Amino acid sequence: MERKSKRMMLVLLLLLFMFATTFQECFSDSSQPPIKRRSTQSTAARRFGSTAVFPLTGNVYPLGYYSVSLKIGNPPKIYELDIDTGSDLTWVQCDAPCKGCTKPRASLYNPSNNVILCKDPLCSAVHLPANVQCETPNDQCDYEVEYADHGSSLGVLVTDHFPLRLTNGSLLGPRLAFGCGYDQSNPGPNPPPPTAGVLGLGNGKASIMSQLNGLGLTRNVLGHCLSGRGGGFLFLGDDLVPSSGMVWTPMSHNSLEKHYSSGPAELLHGGKATGVKGLQVIFDSGSSYTYFNFQAYKTTLDMLKKDLKGEPLKDTRDDRTLPICWKGPKPVKTISDVKDYFKPLQLSFSKAKNVQLELSPEAYLIVTKQGNVCLGILNGTEVGLGDYNIIGDISLQDKMVIYNNEKQQIGWVSTNCNRLPNVDRDYNDGIWQPYKADFGILEEHYSTASKINKPTGRRSEL
Template sequence: MAAMSSPIIGLLLLLLPIAPSSAIKFPLGGNVYPVSHFYATLSIGEPAKPYFLDVDTGSNLTWLECHHPVHGCKGCHPRPPHPYYKPAADKLKVQCGGPLCAAMRRDVPGIPDCSRKDPHRCHYEIQYVTGKSEGDLATDIISVTGKDKKNIAFGCGYNQEEAADAPPSSVDGILGLGRGKAGFAAQLKGLKMITENVIVHCLSSKGKGVLYVGDFNPPSRGVTWAPMRESLFYYSPGLAELFIDKQPIRGNPTFEAVFDSGTTYTLVPAQIYNELVSKVRGTLSESSLVEVKGRALPLCWKGKKPFRSVNDVKNQFKALSLKITHAHGTSYLDIPPQNYLIVKTRKRAWLSSTPRRILL
């Protein structure tokens, strides 16, 4: 889910649509603000029931909020988008010493040892920056259009903990798209539902988007390529540097870049963030925009007139870029203003509902 770092910059990347060849396509719901994540709909069980799962490349294990036959669903959200997944007892009989549980143990560090009293139970506990999920591994049918029904393994999460001020959840769980053997894509490849362990997350400037899992035909333009380091469970191309208006941040510090779709905003070390904020404010010194206090993000500006879209203000900001150094050379990921600015609709009793503010 959340990567551990410091303050917020904004969005990271907007890809062009990609034409799949043999991939499974999952339309996405959600947006950066105010939903704060993107989710795919998976149909699980027989009869199949829909569940919204947060698309998370930073997690290896897929899990649903689950009404466990023994433990119930303590700590679950009181108003999930769909009724809790409620498995029969036989769906939870996963051998703790078997290959499925072993794969999860390799992918998710810190899982308790197997219990001799209950060898048919594969228990897990996952710690996130803002909370945790605890449950047992389950297996059940996944229904995908145009594909045979197959059993996949995922977590029956019966105990979730999160920050006390967390908003109501708009998802039923997590879709684990990490690089581990227990990850969603790796399981689909093992079941021969896809030919390649590849994921493609396409974002739209209007929210939503699409997720492809499997082989695909990449677009011929508009894409920055950077190889991922093979030795890691998460997606990292290695060291990166942040630029604004083609100029490096003072001191030109480097940091390890991690692509984590479960973290809505881009997080950077405090030194880089503070210098970036200083430069952004400098570019707006003669602008008509007025900095105001925002609730959602640290930086917020208000204009003299309502903003219809981010296009009304993008020319007053400078482009960011990420310089990525890897084994094959250097790649530059361009981040134009429309990819890191958010237009917020502010509603007040004495005002009509008009977009008035932008958030960084």
């Protein structure tokens, strides 16, 4: 007993030392320049410590989104955020006079004299590629972000603590910038997710991932694993990147610098060429479904209808869940009931040899509550996406998808996304110590909320 007590006391002392060190290094202002890298290996290890892993909730249908619960503030408060690799700005519904508020009062973010000023470099990063417009450098930094579905968020940029537990055991609370949004718009036919905001995971400088990397806390790598059964996990850092089995394709460098884009890709149907080539592809976890441009969409639909000739599945307009649905002689329960009627699709990336993204029937079909099967690939040209093609959640399920911003690569591998990885067991020589997703470590209190001023004019689109 005495030996056990001494061992526990030693562990507590070590934890207190680690906490004091990380508190001093990480609770700095988000605009502080990154720590300069030294040549010694120990310094490099300190600079990029480890990985943050988060469990996910949600599904493609019927919810239509995957979300993560993050703690923000001091003391920390939980916010459920829609994960979005298609945008870089994180925002939370602000406790201010608002339009289109997304959550009840209890789930609003309360600012506390922590507004970012217009002269801050992060303010310029949020407005890229446009130039930030300020009357004076000490104005608050207003933002407006508009999404592909024409939804939008308008608010002010703030900074606050994000309590994190890393896989190496470190407890951190870095100050990160995000949006305090007070005017949200959702003109689409479907209601917005009942979340408190959006976790922007794009590759812009204002993203949470870029900020953590700039502070020297994680590698500029992120990944997600969306389960077809619902849930999954998200990670920031490179500890969970498999050493083998992944296939990689280069990221594209174009005007979509805040998205993860790859291409050009050729569309195959059942492994055979369709004649559709040169597709620019965006990987977007903020989109429930996959969108093809008009040519790719029409070709896909024609091929699927050809396969269904003489089969028991028939077109139905009684089900309005998605534009194209089929009805069987009896209600469909799972995709397995009908997958023999559909061939897999493939996207073959020409910049990477023999690299294909396989879209099995499970990756482009859903079974509705009415017992029908619907096509989860939509016409992107109809909704204003132009010639771009979005790979949404339906096609990302049951794959570990990794965005390596350091090597400028996107990779994936089919895997089991139904359990949160046990980091100690899976990555630390088989030592069993269950990983706990407990991110709250701070107990300090802020002062009362500061006043947020609404901007007089609309900012430029992002």
